[in-house]
Amino acid sequence: MKNAQLAFTALLLLWSAATLSSPLVQQWRGTGVDADKVFCKYGDGQTVVVSGNQNCPLSN
Known part of the structure; x- marks a missing residue:
């Protein structure tokens, strides 16, 4: 049970770090x-201009 709690906590921390570090576009x-x-x-x-039917790149 303790391993499951540690795994869940690690997953939650990684998810929140990835969410906060991604650029707002x-x-x-x-x-x-x-x-x-x-x-x-x-x-x-x-501000970056992209031509055609392309999506914005995740990083500039």
Whole structure:
């Protein structure tokens, strides 16, 4: 039983660390002239433009 508790605690810590370390990404499609572009804004303020039907990369 103690091993199960330790495994659960380790899993919870790893999950929360992975969640907090992932960058926050806002993604939106352009309009008008920029309708074929996808804009990606990361947690550090940098905005990246991706062309076509691609998703934002997880890191900038």
